[in-house]
Amino acid sequence: MDQPKPYRELPTRLSHGCFGCGSENPHGLRMIFHTDEKSVFSEIVIPDHMVGWKNFAHGGILSTILDEIMGWSAIYLTKNLVLTKSIAVDFLRPVPVGTTLRAEGRISKVRSDREVAMEGFLLNSNGIVHARGKGVFALFKIDAAMKFGIADEKELRELERVFNL
Numbered sequence: 001m002d003q004p005k006p007y008r009e010l011p012t013r014l015s016h017g018c019f020g021c022g023s024e025n026p027h028g029l030r031m032i033f034h035t036d037e038k039s040v041f042s043e044i045v046i047p048d049h050m051v052g053w054k055n056f057a058h059g060g061i062l063s064t065i066l067d068e069i070m071g072w073s074a075i076y077l078t079k080n081l082v083l084t085k086s087i088a089v090d091f092l093r094p095v096p097v098g099t100t101l102r103a104e105g106r107i108s109k110v111r112s113d114r115e116v117a118m119e120g121f122l123l124n125s126n127g128i129v130h131a132r133g134k135g136v137f138a139l140f141k142i143d144a145a146m147k148f149g150i151a152d153e154k155e156l157r158e159l160e161r162v163f164n165l
């Protein structure tokens, strides 16, 4: 009999155009997320048209992936909506387009009920870290998210499925 997986997919396939995770953006990364409850991770192959120099992925794309994985990690692990306040990225090794990568995010420090520091990693299939990010994310409860216009009612209902897992 198959062993149960030690992780599960987050229901984040929301019907929107987010460049990182939107299922309806044909030009985006269409990231899908899994969690083991301590971190959130995503397997991703950067498409050829996101190339920078030679066959190496553009650094802006790597930054976007790290922002996205840290953002969804913050959402799921703190059960809040988020906006990115700042990110910093270390590009440690070039990342060839077309190869399978793993993005991973986790909490570094919950600073208050309105702010969390996150860290993110981009690893190759041998577990070597190619890029590393640190980010600070503003945390919003549902009513504050409505007030700031971060999500409308339909989106909030969809996001509640993420929180209520």
Ligand SMILES: CCCCCCCCCC(=O)SCCNC(=O)CCNC(=O)[C@H](O)C(C)(C)COP(=O)(O)OP(=O)(O)OC[C@H]1O[C@@H](n2cnc3c(N)ncnc32)[C@H](O)[C@@H]1OP(=O)(O)O
Residues within 6 Å of the ligand: 067, 068, 069, 070, 071, 072, 075, 081, 082, 083, 084, 085, 114, 115, 138, 139, 140, 141, 144, 151
């Ligand atoms: C939804 C799915 C997303 C998943 C993917 C995630 C990865 C991708 C994420 C992104 O790309 S996000 C886009 C890039 N980031 C941004 O656009 C954020 C831009 N920055 C801001 O909007 C502001 O800097 C920010 C809201 C974070 C902080 O604003 P302020 O510096 O003006 O806050 P301030 O402390 O001065 O407070 C102003 C008011 O907001 C309130 N406020 C601020 N932060 C709050 C908070 N966290 N919760 C509730 N209220 C808050 C605060 O109480 C106060 O209320 P009052 O005017 O009534 O006094």
